Amino acid sequence: MNFQLSEDQVALRDGLQAIVEGRFSLDAVREREDASSVVDKAGWQALADAGVFCLFVPESLGGLGLSITDGVVAVEVLGHALVPGPIIGTMLAAGTIAGAAEGTTLVGIAATSDRGAVPGVLELPSDCDGYLVLPSARDGAAPATYLARSAISATLATRSLDPLHPVGRLNGPLVSGTLELSGTADALRRRALLLTAAFEVGLAAFALELSVAYAKDRYQFGRPIGSFQAIKHLLADELARLEMARAQLHYAAVVTDAPDIAAIDGEVYGLSSTQLEWRAVAGAKLLCDQAALSATKTAVQVHGGMGYTWEVPVHLALKRARVHATMLATSDQMADIVASLTH
Amino acid sequence: MDLRATPAEEAFRADLRAWLAATLPTLPEKALHTDWQARRAYDTNWQGLLHAAGYAGIDWPVEAGGRGASPVEQLIFKEECERAGAPYVGLGFVGLLHAGPTINAEGTLAQRTTYLPKILSGEHVWCQGFSEPGSGSDLASMRTRAVLxxxxxxxxxxxxxxxxxxxxxxxxxxxxxxxxASRHKGITWLIMDMKSPGIDVRPLKTISGSTEFAELFMDEVRIPVENRVGEENDGWRVTMVTLSFERGTGFVGELLESMRLLRELTELAKRTGAYGDPGIRRRIGHLAATFDGLWALTKRTVSEAQATGIPGIGGTVFKLSYSEAGQKMADLAMELLGDAGLLFDDVTHATDGQSLGNADHVENWIKSFNLTIAAGTSQIQRNIVSERILGLPKEPTVGAKK
Known part of the structure; x- marks a missing residue:
């Protein structure tokens, strides 16, 4: 049993880290704030050139042929840098939708809302060329489809919660596209949830690092505020949440890649391999939602008045965490899935 | 990252599983919790069986008479024992997990040959005299005096x-x-024979009503110098060697037991109808996800220990999260039980006529308060995590001024 990142995964993480530091510095990312289009074309191309979007595409088709676990490692890096754009949809569309792997077609994810009374929103309506349309989770057998942006009627919001992840209002119910994607919608949904959770882990780590640095630098009452237990205990709790979430995320990615492990582990709980995979993925998403929401909220609190200013970047992590804890599925839905698989 | 077991790990698990299946049915009836002599007999018998089968001191080095199992094998051992319902380490805890490893690491050859074999065989039971009424979290302020x-x-x-x-x-x-005033620099680690004159043991009744712990009063107890482990005044360092054994796989049994309890609670919720309440279901979902996350964290920690020899930060943050989840689960049990949570007498379900198992859940609720206190309070754990891992500045120390 080996739960360590492999040498290749460490190289993938560090290589991507170097590209992100060059292309997506905090200053560079923040230049896109409140733009209707948040994707920086040159930066996006750099990610494509690094193989981020063709990561899951088989080598025989010109991709990197890497695993979901590798993808999770990569997306954590992007989340940590708040990289804007439809990263996850494009990664999952590559190999099926022309241009996605090359960075020329930007693909978002559109999930049919399970809450009928509230009309859905569409992520990044000015950036995306098309969307992977996931049917409602209740509609188990329906396939996932692809829909061009032009086929969806949505209006860019005047103002979005997250200035780096603008959304549009859908002007009608989301309809399925005509292009059916191979594989089940169920499997696609799990992968999308996992990669979203990975982005959240990156956000949580970023927020915690900002908080720790601030708590060491900021003096009040003649002491760094990080020497007060009132502050340091908050941060210790965030680290505990983050490490538990990250461990479950990696576990869920591993069982997604290896159905044989899912089958062995599922046996212990009386679950099929697919059920075990769902329990692991939903649990991971739930824990990563909590880690990201909590670490970013704590970051605002630890920064005090400064945390309430636009200038200090913690609000950007907070808002993105809110976006990712909301759009594909809510924490409550994840908790329901885990509970239904606990018996 | 590959969570598949190696052929050697598979074989270890299969052998152990077969041995447990053959051995557990031969165990005598479990001892009454209040009958100390019977508990000692039960636990030492179990330890003797482990010893005969080569599983005693699973984590101890081979030179010390242990199994010398790898961290992953230790995890498998604990997992299989818990899943098979094997007895816990019980009264052997201090000897096997604290005193023994310390003597092995810091003791003389004579001390190692005198004490270690009988810890492994279960013949000797050890207890721990660390905390004092005035020295809990601040252990280094202890005042029990030894004069040469x-x-x-x-x-x-x-x-x-x-x-x-x-x-x-x-x-x-x-x-x-x-x-x-010497604090950490004036402490010595001694082996005390519990038959020595001058020792008075008084049971300490806890909020659960049991006397699981005792107070130890020593009045001019004479301990031979040859029973000193390590140098005089070097006992703090010797102790830290001991305490480090408490992190890593220390809570595997407890975690797996919690996961089993949660499944029982889910069944209970279905029997009482509470499962129809989405709020209850979501609390079950949150707890299940948390325990799954802690199990993944444990595997990662063990894997790090296997690869590098040092368990990573997972072991340090584990207890913080686990103890709080354990308390949340205990609270959930009490809410599911309702009135039946107010008594230890067995209450049966009105419709299915079966026991609600309330006594165990009530007992577990009371004991759950121990989780955030024993082996380092959660407040001390948070200091450790924030200072040693996050690198935050230390709380200014006042020292031992009293």
Whole structure:
């Protein structure tokens, strides 16, 4: 049993880290704030050139042929840098939708809302060329489809919660596209949830690092505020949440890649391999939602008045965490899935 | 990252599983919790069986008489034992997890050959004399005094939270040999024979009503100098060697037991109808996800220990999260039980006529308060995590001014 990142995964993480530091510095990312289009074309191309979007595409088709676990490692890096754009949809569309792997077609994810009374929103309506349309989770057998942006009627919001992840209002119910994607919608949904959770882990780590640095630098009452237990205990709790979430995320990615492990582990709980995979993925998403929401909220609190200013970047992590804890599925839905698989 | 077991790990698991299946049915009836002598007999019998089968001291080095199992094998051992319903380490805890490893790491050859074999075989039971009424989280402020008199230390003072002192043969004892202000630098680690004159053991009744712990009063107890482990005044460092054994796989049994309990609670919720409440279901979902996350964290920690020899930060943050989840689960049980949570007498379900198992859940609820206190309070854990891992500045220390 080996739960360590492999040498290749460490190289993938560090290589991507170097590209992100060059292309997506905090200053560079923040230049896109409140733009209707948040994707920086040159930066996006750099990610494509690094193989981020063709990561899951088989080598025989010109991709990197890497695993979901590798993808999770990569997306954590992007989340940590708040990289804007439809990263996850494009990664999952590559190999099926022309241009996605090359960075020329930007693909978002559109999930049919399970809450009928509230009309859905569409992520990044000015950036995306098309969307992977996931049917409602209740509609188990329906396939996932692809829909061009032009086929969806949505209006860019005047103002979005997250200035780096603008959304549009859908002007009608989301309809399925005509292009059916191979594989089940169920499997696609799990992968999308996992990669979203990975982005959240990156956000949580970023927020915690900002908080720790601030708590060491900021003096009040003649002491760094990080020497007060009132502050340091908050941060210790965030680290505990983050490490538990990250461990479950990696576990869920591993069982997604290896159905044989899912089958062995599922046996212990009386679950099929697919059920075990769902329990692991939903649990991971739930824990990563909590880690990201909590670490970013704590970051605002630890920064005090400064945390309430636009200038200090913690609000950007907070808002993105809110976006990712909301759009594909809510924490409550994840908790329901885990509970239904606990018996 | 590959969570598949190696062929050697598979074989270890298969052998162990077969041995457990053959051995567990031969165990005698479990001892009454209040009958110390019977508990000692039960636990030492189990330890003897483990010893005969080569599973005693699973984590101890081979040179010390242990199995020398890898961290992953240790995890498999604990997992299989829990899933098979094997007895816990019980009264052997201090000897096998604290005193023994310390003597092995820091003791003389004579000490190792005298004490280690009988810990492994289960013949000797040890207890721990660390905490004092005035020295809990601030252990280094301890005041139990040892004065050298020829070739003996003469020890006077008191210890608290000494588990199963009533039936212990030996005590791993921390005493002050330096000045009162010497703190960490004036502590010595001694082996105290519990039959020595001058020792008074008084049961300590906890909020659960049990006397799981005792207070230990020492009035001029004479301990031979040859029973000192490590140098005089070097006991703090020797102790830290001991405490480090408590992190890593230390809570595997408890975690797996919690996961089993949660499944039982889910069944209970279905029987009482509470499962129809989405709020209850979501609490179950949150707890299940948390325990799954802690199990993944445990695997990662063990894997790090296997690869690098050092368990990573997972072991340090584990207890913080686990203890809070355990308390949340205990609270959920009490809410599911409703009125039946107010008594230990067995309550049966009105419709299915079966026991609600309320006594165990009530007992578990009371004991759950121990989770955030024992083995380092959650507040101390948060200090450790924030100072040693996050690198935040230390709380200014006032020192031992009293």
């Amino acid at each position: 008199d020829g070739d003996h230390y003469v020890v006077s003072g008191s210890k608290i939270w000494t588990s199963h002192a009533e039936v212990a043969d030996y005590c791993e004892l921390l005493v002050r040999t330096g000045t009162e």
